[in-house]
Structures are given as structure tokens and as C-alpha cells.
Amino acid sequence: MARIDLVDLAHSYLSQPPDATHYALKPMTMHWRQGGAYALLGPSGCGKTTLLNIISGLVVPSQGQVLFDGRDVTRLPTEARNIAQVFQFPVIYDTMSVRQNLAFPLQNRGVPAAEIEARVKEIAELLDLGNALDRRARGLTADAKQKISLGRGLVRADVAAILFDEPLTVIDPALKWELRSKLKALHRRLDLTMIYVTHDQTEALTFADTVVVMHDGAIVQTGRPNELFDRPEHTFVGHFIGSPGMNVLPARVEGRTAEVGGVAVELARAYPAQPAGRRIEIGIRPEYARLTASGGLPVRVERIDDVGRIRFARVRLGAASLSVVAPRGVPVEGDRALLALDAHQIHVYADSRRLEGAA
């Protein structure tokens, strides 16, 4: 059980970093609430693994503090931190049975045998491993092994936080669904702080109640999944979250009108004139741009992708190219169609940062 605070934290793998670009992690302050489900989301090299390693104690940060429930643990080794970690590839002790694997962390801490037995049984039931307790761990499937890795963290009564490092990488899609909902149910039931590192937006958004999006060693936005989806504060967030990502198009904005690729688009809010030299873009998610039967902007359809439950079209609006939803039954004549944009869902960005317009 722990609240985790990161105070003025930064890290460079060089001992004397010449400038900010040499920091794997740029200065940040963060508070992780006890019992929260967090996701650290970003592409490889964004610093999310460095941050995870600092929390777990594998890396000592160049500056700043890590506090667990107010106690400074910045320099404490992993084993003294009461954390558990699930890795990308399942880590199991090959020669031991499932039962022995689960009992291992407790045995190492000198817990009485009867207590171990009871606790192992309880956790095995929780993870649906009850029937496999006496099997050799090495013969099991990847998802069962990953459950064992998690179980070794959960058996410890003192565990403060569980860290997940892309835990579903080697799991088949069908089983991912099961494991993901299992994780979520466990989180609700156990009231543990969980931090989940991933590059996969679906995993991050479905798991976490707070998602931290990282880019280039810095946090670009923290928020609930729907906030990140509906109000990306940075074009990177818009692009990175959503599949396909947000359409980010160079534009000229004046008051309530944006000119995109030579076509005028109505906005729901008014934006003051921006100083010259700033890069102005508008962003709209494909989900809020739909081909329509009547009353839209004329576009040219370049391609339609059927992803099963929904169809996306790649269209040209003047000179700009964007992804939009192509509902079934909407007419496309030759390559021409009509596009309706939801004006309330169009955001304006100056130098990649979102502008707050006036109603």
C-alpha cells in the first residue's frame, strides 16, 4: 500500500550531461495516488522504462527524490522497496512447480509454512491457477506463466505497488482480452497501486484510470482516457492515441474559421490571431469526421479500409489528406463523397500545443 511521489526527478545516463537533450528523463514532479491504476504510454525511447526502473530501484536518478508514503527510497535497492514487477517476457523458476514459484518470495522472507500454504492457495484461486498448482511451471503456456509472475508479486502481503513492463507482449490476442480484464478486476479487488508501462494505447487506455503520455523524456499529458482522446493537449498525444491517430493538418485560423488545404472549415470556438512564426495546425479525430450522404464538404476518396466493425477512408480535402470514418451505406460516387466534420471536436494547435478558444 503506497502513495508514490516523484519530486523534481530527472535522469541522464551520462554523469555530466552537456544539455537537456542528453537527459533520458527531463525534470518532472508527479504524484501517484495509493490504489491508482496508472499507465505510462509512449514509443520506445521515450523514457518510460527509465522511469519505471527508477521507481523499482534498478536505476538511481541523477537528481530528485522518489518517496513511498513520504519515505525517501531514492537510494534503496529493489528488494527493500516492497514492490513487485511483471516483465515483458514471463520470468518463472523453471525447475519449480507453480506452487513453489508462488511460495518462493514468502519463503525467502521467512514466512511460516502454514501461512505460505494458505496465501499461495488464495492467490492461485484469484488467478485461476488453482488446478495447475502442482504442475511444473516450465511446461505451461505464456499466459499462465505471466500469471505466475504476477502471482509472485501478489502473494506478498506487504507489496506496495505492482509494476508492469509491457506484460502482454507475448500473449495471443484472444488471451489478451482475458488477461486484461483479469488485471482490471484484480486491481479493483486488491486496492494496490499499479503502474503499467506500454507502447500499446489499447492496453494503456483500457487498463488505467490515469494515463501518462511520455514523449522524448518528458510527460506531455496526464489524464483520464477520455480526456486524452477528446482533448489532446499536444499534437503528439493526438497522433499517438487513437487508431488511426488524430488528423493534424496545417491551417490558417482566423476567428471561427480555419483554412485547411485551401478549404474553409467552420470552428465551434473563436481563436485570437497568433503571432507570426508560430506553426498553426488543426486536429480532428477520424471518429469525428464522417462521410455523409448530404450536407458536407466535397472530398476525394483515395482508399477505404474495412477493419470489420468499422470502415475508415483516406480522403483528400483540398490539398490536405485525412482519415475519416466511412459508414456503411454512405454513397461514394467514383471517388467523390461528402465529409461532415464535428466542429466541437476540432482543436487548434500552435507549435503543437492546444489553444483554448473563446466560446
Next chain:
Amino acid sequence: MSLHLDRISLTVGGVPHLDSISLTLERGTINVLLGPTLAGKTSLMRVMAGLDRPTSGRLLADGADITGRKVEARNVAMVYQQFINYPALTVYENIASPLRVQRRPAAEIDRKVRAAAELLRLENHLGRTPLQLSGGQQQRCAIARAVVKGSDLVLLDEPLANLDYKLREELREELPRIFAASGAIFVYATTEPTEALLLGGNTATLSEGRLVQFGPTAALYHRPASLRAAETFSDPPLNVMAVEKRGEAILLPGGATARAAGLLAGLADGGYRVGVRAHELLLARPSRAGAIAIRGTVDVTEMTGSESFVHVHAGPLRWVALTPGMHEVAPGAPIDVFVDPDRIFVFAPDGGLAAGPADSGA
């Protein structure tokens, strides 16, 4: 070239890996092998490449039997999940390497390497070595090498699995264009149904070493021939329930009954299994008459920002409903989910498709 697999089986140490697989792949097509881990995708590719010899069955190229021919004697290229390049060579030399082996004239090599680099957007990285590239670029380099070779058959074994989500999306979008420019037979193995849909072309769904169904990708998704085919090609997993038809009534699991409407109306009496894709499982009663309501309990709700996945259990059923927008339903809360009897797959007791949506070809 067209490649014909005629009842290919492969048994290794008494364990069957492939079981009598017959397929015909035409030149210039993308063929996706879709199935979970150990379904036989990699084994099948190895047989096609000539790395493994099938235990029985034949492999025909344009009608000629090439079953026993070794990989060296065939004109094939492979791309793996791991990014495999020559670490000491530049990107240019990496792409040129198969042409150098073929002893092509220098001018032709240069022309082809530059064309392939442009196709894969590597033109600005030709002087670097693979280790100076990002993962996505390394895999582009490996694909460029496979494409430039001018092979009749290009095999890609989960080539995007080790890439970040966004890089995967980006490269996946380009792949059909890259493939179309080449004219070889492309075989692409993946575990992800969405990937198959985005690549298009043909798909062969595999399960436990057997071919479940083969055909145009969209058709396979919208009109699976069997329960197994629908389950293999479904993400989120297909929601399935056993029902029994008695006259005008449908007996649902748990003892409730519903009126036999929609696709269920025209069936003979007897037991069936009904498959409902997650996005066809509705949280609000549809306007169309005859919807089947099922009372369940919410396990978990997952939200992706634009959509919500509501995990529901009702008796023995564990279902997932995918619904647009944000629908936070408290766990443990009772919920009614609705099945539109026109938007379902009905499977006969032998697993074959008995009825499916009419417009499914779209």
C-alpha cells in the same frame, strides 16, 4: 508463379504440426496466414520456403512438383519477427546484398536499391548501418532486401510483432502498396485479426495445424464458413451461445425463451450455436423488432477513449460488448444486452454456418 499446396502434412517427432493443408496462392497476391501461436503458421511457411520437407503432400509451382527442392534452389525471400540485417554493412549494401549474390551489373544494382529504398522510405538512411536506425527502419531495411531480390515468393513471419504500436500502424498501412509494386506471392503470418483486415488480399485461417478457411479477407470476416472460422477471425473474441429452436420459440441458455425472429426464423427445429461479434452486441434495445434480450452482470468495463468494451457474464456466458463512446458501467451491476437476430451468425451442430447476415459481403 502460382504456388499450389496439395494436402501438405508435417509431423515432427510424432507431433502433428500441419494436417493436410491444400491452398493455391496466385502471383501478385497478399496471403495472410491468421491463427494463434502454434496454429502452424511458421511450420507452413517453412514448408513453402523449402526449409522443411512435408511428411506427405506436394508443393507445385506452376504445376511443377518442387516438394523436395531445397530453399537454396528456390527463389524465396523471408522476413522475420526479429530485425535481421547485416550489422556491419550500410543500409545500401544490405539492400544490395541479394543482387550482389546474383552478380547483377552495378548499374542495375544501384537502380534497384534506390527504387526499393524509396519504396520503403529509406532513401535518406542509405549510408547508415542498421544499428543506427530505429526498429521500424531496421525492419524496413529487411523488407527492402526481400523485395529487391525479385523472388517469386516472399514470406513474412509476424514482421511487425516487435515494433511499437504506432510504427506497426504506419508500416502496415504502407505494406499493401509495397507488395503491389512487386508482383511476387506474399505470405504474411500474424496472430492479429485486425492486421489481416488492414492488409486485405486473401486470408487463410489456421487452427491447430489445420486450414479452417481460405478466401478474400473481407469475405472471410463477414461470412465465416464455420464456428471455428468465425472464432479464429474475431477480435474481441466471438460471443457464442448454444440455443435450441422449437417451432416459433428459441430456448436460450439459462432457460429463458425468445421469439424466433430474423435469421433464426427460417431454421429447422434443433440445436444451434449463435455467434455475435462484440460490436453487434448492443447495450440499448434496437429499434428493429425481435431483438433477443439477455440479462447479465457487468464484470469489467474497459474504455479506449472512443469506444468501451463491456465484459458481461450471464450464467455460463462470458461476453464482450464493444460500444462506441464512453460507457462506464459499475462492475457487478445488472445489465441487459441485446442481440439483433439479423446481425448474428447461426452455426449448425456440426459447426457449419447455417445462416448469416445478408449484406455481409460489404
Next chain:
Amino acid sequence: MDKPINNAAWFLILPAFLIVLFNAVIPLMTVVNYSVQDTFGNNQFFWNGLGWYQELLDPSSELGGRFFASLGRSAMFSAIILAIEVPLGIMVAMCMPRRGIALALSLVFIAMPLLIPWNVVGTMWQLYARSDIGLFGWTLNAIGIPFNYTNDTLAAWTVLVVMDMWHWTGLIALLCFAGLKSIPDAYYQAARIDGASRWAVFARIELPKLSHVLLIGVLLRFMDSFMIYTEPFVVTGGGPGNATTFLSIDLVKIALGQFDLGKAGAMSIVYTLIVLAVCWVFYTVMVTGQNKGGRG
């Protein structure tokens, strides 16, 4: 249906087959031939059937007694070598630096003895261990430990065992080092998080992951030490007395020293069968171990 197998391919392996025939099968058959005959010189041979084998395997006969004594010495030597070199090799591997120039230096240092020819190793140690001019022998005597391998059995064994350790422990160490390097970091991190002791990390992670290379290492070292000839021949010549007369040395004594080709033939065959049997056991253990772990 046309048959894809091209029978002409068999002709292509004919050269390889002939080579094997000439350098393995025919010599072996010659040995088998000798082993069932007796000779009194002058190239006169008499049929002896399984007589030599009966004598060889009967510990009460002169030949049998001699055979079992040298077999015992060979087995003892292999057992001592394995008992020392395997744990020592693992320890060396675990102590090796993991990267950088220190790693390169220690690799060279450890691999060096492996590159020295057997008879050179023998000569080196023959000199090194001498009590008059050898540093090793002289030092031991100087600090008050009487050491003379030419007349003391224990000293002779000590020289041979220490020499073999010096020569071959590096092999086990290199194999184990490669095995240890292939263990992903996540295992060590997980073990720290689980609060595992250093010993538990060794027993639960490192040893199981090393079991494969260790099996190969043990097999190589067993075969090599069980068949050792050159070094003891150079250092002790099988003495003092018969104290270091291993099977290989005894075999040469009988065959070339006494020219008892029949006895030597029978002994060679039994010797070969023992080595083959042990290899087969190792192979079986390895293959079953692999199958248990496979497709998981």
C-alpha cells in the same frame, strides 16, 4: 505419381562413405579381427574366439586383474577431474567480468591453456613439477612438503590432476560464461524483487539455465579425461609403478610393448564400448531434457 527422391544423390555421398570406411570401419574391423585371434609372432595367427574377452572380463585372471585395475584408475581420474573442474569452472565463470576490456583480457587468459598442444602441456608440467629444477615441486619441498612425483603415488596423481585442471577448467568456464550471459536481466531483477538470496539465485536460476551447457561440458571432459594418454605418458610414463597407468597407457603397453595384439584388440573393443555407452546415456538425458522443455 512421380517420386521426388533423386537416387543419383546417393553417389554424391560415396566419397564420404569411402573415407569413413577406410579410416573408421576397416581399422575397427581389424581390431575386432585381432581380438578373436592369438599370435606368436611371425605373422602366424590362431583362432581364439571369445577367449580374450573372457580373460579380460575375469578379474581373477592376470589380464583381467590388470584391465580392471587400469579401468579403475581411469574412472577414478575422470571422477576427480569432473568433481573439481565442473564446480571450479562454474565459479570462474561467475567471477568473470561481464563487459569491457577486463572481459576481453580474462577471456584470452582463460582460453590460453586450451590452445597448447597436449604433449607440450605434458612437457611443461613434467619440468614445472620436478623437485630439483621445477618451480612447483621445488617450492613445495622448500616449504617443507615432501614432493617427488617420480616415486610417490599421491604426488604423481596430484601433478596429473593439477595439470588437467590448468589445461581444461577454462573450457568449462567459457561454456558456463556463455550460458550465464544468455540469461536475461529480468530474471535477476525478478529474483531481487522476490528477495532471493545469492544461493537461491544460483540454484533456482543460474544452475537450471546452465544445465544444458554443463551437460555438454561434462560429456566433453569425461571423454577427454577417460581417454587421456599423452600427458601422463610424458609426465609420469604411467608410474611410479603402475600408479598412473590408465587404460590408454596400459593398452599401448600391451599392444606395442608386449605385442599382444589379441589382448590389446579385445581391450580396445571393450574400452570403446564403455565410452560409447556413457555417451549414449548423456545423449539420452540431453534429448529427453530438451523435449520436456520444448514447445512450451
